[in-house]
Amino acid sequence: MSQTEKESLLALEHLMEEFFTHSTSNGRKHDIETQLNSFSNQRDCWKLCVYFLTHTSSQYVSMYALTTIESVINRQWVSLEWEHRVQLKSALYNYLIEQDVTAPYFVRNKLAKLIVDIARFDWPHFFPEFLTNIIQLLQSSDGQLLGLVMLHITSEEFMSTRPDLSSCRKEELTKLLQQNIPQIFQILCTILENVGIKPRHGATATPPPSPTQPGAAPDLTRELIAASFRPDNKFITRECLSTIQHLFTWANLTAIPLGLIKNIFYFTNISTYAQDDDDMCVLAMSALNELFYRKCTPPGTQNLFTELYHHTVQLLRDIVCPNSTRIETLGNDFVDKLSELLALLVEQHLWRLEAEPGFSALDFLSLLYQLTIQLPSVQCYLRCLAVWAAFIKQLKPQNTHKYSEALLGLIGVVLNKMQFTYNLSQLEEMDNESDDDNESEWKVFLKTSNEVVAMIAEYAPIDTFNEVLIKWKAANDVYRLLENAIDDINCTLKIEPSENIRLHCILRDLSSLTQTLARLSTLFTDKDNDYYKRSAPIIDSLVHSLIKSASAATNSKFYLLKSRLSDDFVEVHSQILAALKTWMPWIPLNSEIMSPHLQELLDITLPILRGGVQYPGKITHSAAHLLLGLSNMVFPPSLIILPSVVEFLHLAPNLRFSGSHTREVVNNAVCNILVRPWGELSHSDASHRNALINTFFDGLTREFKELGPHSSENKVKEVVSVTLPLLSHIIEFGTDFPSQSKKLLYMGIKPSVDTALQVFSNYSAIPEVSDQILALFLNVLSVLQQQLGVENTKHAVEVFLDVAVTQQQSKNLSGLDKLLQILQIVVESPGSTYKNFLPGILQLCMQHVYPLVICQVNEQPDIIIALLTLLHSILVHRWQYFYMSQVRLGHSPGCSETEPGPDSPQQPAQLLAVLQVFGQALLQPDINVFRTSLLALEDLQSKWKLYQKMLFRQQLLSQFLTVLCHTLLDRTHAIFTDDILLAIYNMAAINFQTFFDTFLLDFLQNMDGLTSSQRDSLKQSFNRETDMPTFIQHFQRFVNDLRCYRLCNMSIPLGSVIL
Structure with a gap:
C-alpha cells in the first residue's frame, strides 16, 4: 500500500x-x-x-x-x-x-x-x-x-x-x-x-453411609468463607466453573479428583453471597450435571459417583435445613439445574449405587420429600415431581417395600398441593387460558400431579385409590347438597355470599379429584390383578355416586344459576360425565349393576345431547363421549329397543353443538349403534335397521346430494366443507369394523360417494372442494375398498386421472398430494385386477406430475414426497411389472424372489426414469424429501436387491454413490449421516473391489481442490476392511480428511507451497 x-x-x-x-x-x-x-x-x-x-x-x-x-x-x-x-x-x-x-x-x-x-x-x-x-x-x-x-x-x-x-x-x-x-x-x-473455601466447623448432620464402606462417611466441610469476594475473584470463579463444565463433557472420568467434586459442591450452596452471585451456584450445578450426563462409566469411577451422591444428599440437607432460609431464596434457574441433577442421578446412576451392599436411598427420598413440600413456587414443585416420576420409573418390584412409606407420603403431598381448599393462594395465580395446543399452566400442573399419583398407584393401587376417594367423597357430598339449595324463583343458590369462595374451592377440588379417579380407572379393569375383587364394592359405590351426581347436575342445570360459580359448575359436570366413561368397563364386567344403571346413564346423557347448543360445549362434549362409551360396551339391540335411543337416532343428523368435535363424536356413537354386529336378525329387524341407517345418512348428507352442475360456487363450498369432513370422520372411525358392518356403512354413504364424483368433475377447479372430495375418497379406499368394489374403484380412478391431466396442463396443484395417496392405495391393493391401472398411473406421474413438481420442490415438498412414496409403492408392490417373477421364468416355486434372479427388465426405460426421480430427490435441500428417497432406495435393496440389478449397477450406481459422497462432504444433510453411510456401504458391498479400485479413484480424480499428493494420500490411507462398522468408520475418516484438504487448499493463495 x-x-x-x-x-x-x-x-x-x-x-x-x-x-x-x-x-x-x-x-x-x-x-x-x-x-x-x-x-x-x-x-x-x-x-x-x-x-x-x-x-x-x-x-x-x-x-x-x-x-x-x-x-x-x-x-x-x-x-x-x-x-x-x-x-x-x-x-x-x-x-x-x-x-x-x-x-x-x-x-x-x-x-x-x-x-x-x-x-x-x-x-x-x-x-x-x-x-x-x-x-x-x-x-x-x-x-x-x-x-x-x-x-x-x-x-x-x-x-x-x-x-x-x-x-x-x-x-x-x-x-x-x-x-x-x-x-x-x-x-x-x-x-x-x-x-x-476455607475449613469450617464440623458437620452437624451425619451423611448417609457409603455404599462401599457401610457406616463410614466422607469428611465434608460445611461452611463457606464469609468474607466478600474481590471483583476479580468473582470473575475467576465463574470462568473456572464454566471451564470445568466444558472439560467434564469429554475428559476421562478416572482423571477427575474427588477433591474437585467437593470444591464444586461448595459453590452450589453459597448462602452468604449477594443476590447477583446466584449464577455461581447455577454454573456449579451445570458443571456437575455434565458428569451425571455421562452414561458410560468405565471401571474405576464407582468412587466418583458415590462421592457425587453423598454431596448431593448433603446439598439437599443444607437446602431443607429448618434453620436455613436458603430454600426461600432459590431462583428458578437454580431449581432447574438442581432438578436436572436429581433426575439424572435417579435415572442413570442410582440403580448402580443400589446394587452396593448396605446402600439405601431413604435418606435421599426423605430430603427430596422435604424439598417437595417446602419449595415456594409451583414451577419448582413441578420440577420436584419430575424427579419423583424418574425415581418411580426406575423402581424395581423387589425394592418396592423399602420405599412404600415414602411413596404413600408423597400422595398426601400431591393431593393437598392440587386442592384449592389447602393451596388456594398458589393455585389461584395459575393461568387457565389454553394455548394453541389446548394446554394451560393449570392443565399441565393437574396432569403432572395426576400422573405421579397414577405411577404410585401401580405399586399401591388400593391405598392410593382410597386416599383419593376419601377426599373426593368429602367434596362430592357438598356438591350433592346443592341440589336442595337452589332458589328456583330467583335462579340462585341459597348460600351466604361469604361461602362463595369456600364453595369455589370445593367445586374446583371436586373437578380435579374426579379427573384423578378417572386416571386411576385403568388400574382396576384387569381381572387378573389380585386386588380386583377386593376393590369391587368400593368401585361399585363410586360408580353409583358418579351417576347420582351426574343426574343431579343434568336435572338441576347448576350452570344456569346467577352465580360467579357457573364456570365451576360446568367443569364439575363435564368431568363427572368424563369419569363415568372411564369407569364404564365396570358395567358389563359387573352384570348386577348393569340393568339399573343403563337407563340412568342414558337419562343423564341423551337430554344434554338433544339440547345441543343450549348446553355448554364442555358438557355436551363429555356427554357425547359417554354415549360413545355406552355404544361400545352395550349390545346394540339392547339400546335400539329403548324409545329414547330411537328418538335420538332420528334427531342426531340435525343436531348442532357448541363444543368442538362434539358432532363427530355423536356421529361415531350413532354408527356404533347402527352398524356394529347385532347378531342374528329376522327379515323385518334387518329392514328396520337398514331404514334407520338410511335415515341417518340421508339427514346428514341431504344438502350435499342436492348439489348439481348449476349450484353456485359459494353454495358448493359451504355444503362440501360441512358435510364431507363429517363423512370422512365416520369412515375413519369404521376402520376396525368387521366386514359386515363396513358393508352397512358403505350402504349408507354410497349415494354421497356417487354425488362426490359428479361434484368433483364439475367443481374440481375449486381447491376447497377438490381437497375435501379427494380426502373423502382417500378414506373410502383406505377403509371401504372391498365394499366399493373393483368397478366403482376403476370409475373413480378414471375420473381422477382425467381431471388430474387437465389440471396439470393448467399447473393446478390443488389436492395433488391426496390424489397420489389415492393412487398409492390402488397400487397396493391385492390381486391382479388393479394392475391395469399401472400404465396410466406411471404416465401421470412421469409425464405430468414429476416435471411440474420438481421445479417447485422447495415450495411444495409434500407433493414430491407423495410422488416418491407412490413410486416406491409401485416398485415394492408391482415389481413384476418390471421384472418377471421366478415362477413365470420357469424356476422352482420355492426359489426366493429376493435373489438377484432375472436381470432383464421388461420396461427398462420406464424403470430407469422412475429410479432417476429418486436420484433427483437426493439432490434436493429439503431434508424430508432427501430422507424419503434414501429410505425408499434402501427398502428396495432389502426387498428386491435393487443395487445388484444390472440396470442399476451400470447406469445409476456410480451416480448415486457420488451424490451421497458429496452430501457427506458438504454436510448438507448431516442429520442423516448414519443413514447415508449405511446406504454407501450397501452400494459398495455389491462389489467392494470395484468400489475401491474404480469408484474411489474416479471420485478423487474428478474432485476439484486437491493436489496429486493429497489424492494419493487419501487413496493409500483408506482401509479396505469390508465389515460394516470398520468400513463406515474409515469412510468417515476419508470424507473428513478430504473435506479438510479442500478447505485448506481453497484458502491458500495461488503459487503457495503446500506443506
Whole structure:
C-alpha cells in the first residue's frame, strides 16, 4: 500500500466510525464493507492489522483487525513463511499478555481464540510452549483469569468437529490434552479452594453411609468463607466453573479428583453471597450435571459417583435445613439445574449405587420429600415431581417395600398441593387460558400431579385409590347438597355470599379429584390383578355416586344459576360425565349393576345431547363421549329397543353443538349403534335397521346430494366443507369394523360417494372442494375398498386421472398430494385386477406430475414426497411389472424372489426414469424429501436387491454413490449421516473391489481442490476392511480428511507451497 501505517489507521478509524453512525445510509455501509473486504483479502494485510491493534483506541478497529487476522490464520496459516508465523504469533501473545483488567472482555477473548487457533495447527511441534504458558498463567495470581479463558477456549476448539483438521490431527490433539488433564484438574481444584473455601466447623448432620464402606462417611466441610469476594475473584470463579463444565463433557472420568467434586459442591450452596452471585451456584450445578450426563462409566469411577451422591444428599440437607432460609431464596434457574441433577442421578446412576451392599436411598427420598413440600413456587414443585416420576420409573418390584412409606407420603403431598381448599393462594395465580395446543399452566400442573399419583398407584393401587376417594367423597357430598339449595324463583343458590369462595374451592377440588379417579380407572379393569375383587364394592359405590351426581347436575342445570360459580359448575359436570366413561368397563364386567344403571346413564346423557347448543360445549362434549362409551360396551339391540335411543337416532343428523368435535363424536356413537354386529336378525329387524341407517345418512348428507352442475360456487363450498369432513370422520372411525358392518356403512354413504364424483368433475377447479372430495375418497379406499368394489374403484380412478391431466396442463396443484395417496392405495391393493391401472398411473406421474413438481420442490415438498412414496409403492408392490417373477421364468416355486434372479427388465426405460426421480430427490435441500428417497432406495435393496440389478449397477450406481459422497462432504444433510453411510456401504458391498479400485479413484480424480499428493494420500490411507462398522468408520475418516484438504487448499493463495 502507498499510504503510511499511521494514515491507514486514521482512514480505518474514520471508516469504522462512519459505518457505526446511525445516520449512515445502507448504501454507504455497503461501500464501506466492500473497501474493508478488499483490504482483508490482501496477502499481507495481517501486518497492518498488528499495527492497528497496538496503536488504536477504537474497539471497532480492534475487532476488525482481530477478525481479519483470524481469517488469515484459518485460511492461510500453513502457507505463511516461517518468520511471519513466528512474528504474528509473538505479536498476538504479547498483546494478549499486556491487556489489563479494564480491557474489553470481547477483545481479550478474541485474542485468546486466535492463539488457540494457531495452536490447533502448531501445537506441540511448532508451538511447544502453548499449554505450558496456559498452565503458568493458571498458577499465577495475575494471569489466572486469562489462563482460564484460554483453557476454556482450548477445550471448546480442540474438541469441536472442525472441518479444517484431518482425522489424525484431531486424534492427536485429543490424546495430548487427555495426557495433561490430571494436572489441569489439580490446578483448577486449587483455584477453587483459593478463591472461596476455607475449613469450617464440623458437620452437624451425619451423611448417609457409603455404599462401599457401610457406616463410614466422607469428611465434608460445611461452611463457606464469609468474607466478600474481590471483583476479580468473582470473575475467576465463574470462568473456572464454566471451564470445568466444558472439560467434564469429554475428559476421562478416572482423571477427575474427588477433591474437585467437593470444591464444586461448595459453590452450589453459597448462602452468604449477594443476590447477583446466584449464577455461581447455577454454573456449579451445570458443571456437575455434565458428569451425571455421562452414561458410560468405565471401571474405576464407582468412587466418583458415590462421592457425587453423598454431596448431593448433603446439598439437599443444607437446602431443607429448618434453620436455613436458603430454600426461600432459590431462583428458578437454580431449581432447574438442581432438578436436572436429581433426575439424572435417579435415572442413570442410582440403580448402580443400589446394587452396593448396605446402600439405601431413604435418606435421599426423605430430603427430596422435604424439598417437595417446602419449595415456594409451583414451577419448582413441578420440577420436584419430575424427579419423583424418574425415581418411580426406575423402581424395581423387589425394592418396592423399602420405599412404600415414602411413596404413600408423597400422595398426601400431591393431593393437598392440587386442592384449592389447602393451596388456594398458589393455585389461584395459575393461568387457565389454553394455548394453541389446548394446554394451560393449570392443565399441565393437574396432569403432572395426576400422573405421579397414577405411577404410585401401580405399586399401591388400593391405598392410593382410597386416599383419593376419601377426599373426593368429602367434596362430592357438598356438591350433592346443592341440589336442595337452589332458589328456583330467583335462579340462585341459597348460600351466604361469604361461602362463595369456600364453595369455589370445593367445586374446583371436586373437578380435579374426579379427573384423578378417572386416571386411576385403568388400574382396576384387569381381572387378573389380585386386588380386583377386593376393590369391587368400593368401585361399585363410586360408580353409583358418579351417576347420582351426574343426574343431579343434568336435572338441576347448576350452570344456569346467577352465580360467579357457573364456570365451576360446568367443569364439575363435564368431568363427572368424563369419569363415568372411564369407569364404564365396570358395567358389563359387573352384570348386577348393569340393568339399573343403563337407563340412568342414558337419562343423564341423551337430554344434554338433544339440547345441543343450549348446553355448554364442555358438557355436551363429555356427554357425547359417554354415549360413545355406552355404544361400545352395550349390545346394540339392547339400546335400539329403548324409545329414547330411537328418538335420538332420528334427531342426531340435525343436531348442532357448541363444543368442538362434539358432532363427530355423536356421529361415531350413532354408527356404533347402527352398524356394529347385532347378531342374528329376522327379515323385518334387518329392514328396520337398514331404514334407520338410511335415515341417518340421508339427514346428514341431504344438502350435499342436492348439489348439481348449476349450484353456485359459494353454495358448493359451504355444503362440501360441512358435510364431507363429517363423512370422512365416520369412515375413519369404521376402520376396525368387521366386514359386515363396513358393508352397512358403505350402504349408507354410497349415494354421497356417487354425488362426490359428479361434484368433483364439475367443481374440481375449486381447491376447497377438490381437497375435501379427494380426502373423502382417500378414506373410502383406505377403509371401504372391498365394499366399493373393483368397478366403482376403476370409475373413480378414471375420473381422477382425467381431471388430474387437465389440471396439470393448467399447473393446478390443488389436492395433488391426496390424489397420489389415492393412487398409492390402488397400487397396493391385492390381486391382479388393479394392475391395469399401472400404465396410466406411471404416465401421470412421469409425464405430468414429476416435471411440474420438481421445479417447485422447495415450495411444495409434500407433493414430491407423495410422488416418491407412490413410486416406491409401485416398485415394492408391482415389481413384476418390471421384472418377471421366478415362477413365470420357469424356476422352482420355492426359489426366493429376493435373489438377484432375472436381470432383464421388461420396461427398462420406464424403470430407469422412475429410479432417476429418486436420484433427483437426493439432490434436493429439503431434508424430508432427501430422507424419503434414501429410505425408499434402501427398502428396495432389502426387498428386491435393487443395487445388484444390472440396470442399476451400470447406469445409476456410480451416480448415486457420488451424490451421497458429496452430501457427506458438504454436510448438507448431516442429520442423516448414519443413514447415508449405511446406504454407501450397501452400494459398495455389491462389489467392494470395484468400489475401491474404480469408484474411489474416479471420485478423487474428478474432485476439484486437491493436489496429486493429497489424492494419493487419501487413496493409500483408506482401509479396505469390508465389515460394516470398520468400513463406515474409515469412510468417515476419508470424507473428513478430504473435506479438510479442500478447505485448506481453497484458502491458500495461488503459487503457495503446500506443506
